Amino acid sequence: MSESSAGGAARAPAERGRTSIADGVVEKIAGMAAREVPGVHAMGSGSGMSRTFGAVRERVPGGAKQSVTRGVKAEVGEVQTALDLEIVVEYGVAIRDVAGAVRENVIAAVERMTGLEVVEVNIAVSDVKLPDEPDDEPEPRIQ
Numbered sequence: 001m002s003e004s005s006a007g008g009a010a011r012a013p014a015e016r017g018r019t020s021i022a023d024g025v026v027e028k029i030a031g032m033a034a035r036e037v038p039g040v041h042a043m044g045s046g047s048g049m050s051r052t053f054g055a056v057r058e059r060v061p062g063g064a065k066q067s068v069t070r071g072v073k074a075e076v077g078e079v080q081t082a083l084d085l086e087i088v089v090e091y092g093v094a095i096r097d098v099a100g101a102v103r104e105n106v107i108a109a110v111e112r113m114t115g116l117e118v119v120e121v122n123i124a125v126s127d128v129k130l131p132d133e134p135d136d137e138p139e140p141r142i143q
Contacts, residue, residue, distance in 0.1 A: 021114050026074040030083050030121075033109035034072070037101045039093035041129035043071030044086055081116045088127040099123045 034040055071086040083106060089098050107118045 020078075021076055021116065023074045023076050024069065026076050026081050026083070026110055026114060026116070027069040027072040029110050029113050030074060030085065030106045031068040031070070031072045033105045034085055034087060034102045035068075037098060037105055039090050039098035040087050040102060041090045042088040043067075044088070045071075045126060076116065079117060080119050081110065081114070082120045082122075083110070083118065084122045084124070086124045086126050088129055089125055091128050091130045095125055099125065 031043060034043060073084040075082045085102065085106070087099075087102065089095055102123060103121045106121050110116060110118050
């Protein structure tokens, strides 16, 4: 194809199509990034029982979506995204500091991996994991 038939200078390959990123992709990236932050005990509901039931459902094939997206909701546009995260923190941590670290890590990971601009990351701290509370993950019955 000659320049004249292409309508001028050739376009770069990146300009020859459209890339769309699903909400679930951004939710997985954000969920992984949030869990990397020290002081985050879990994602999602503050109820220990509902976290336990969620963990059981996730182990059953087709039972629930992956735990990595639990507690994460993303709204993705063409060039921007906004996120809502629900976290459970460990007792004794400075909640404001943990929330700030989660926000920074999530923004960095999502922007680096997707190229989307993160316009906001809202964080709801729904519970505090006390040292004497049993771990919410049920032990496997089969050994």
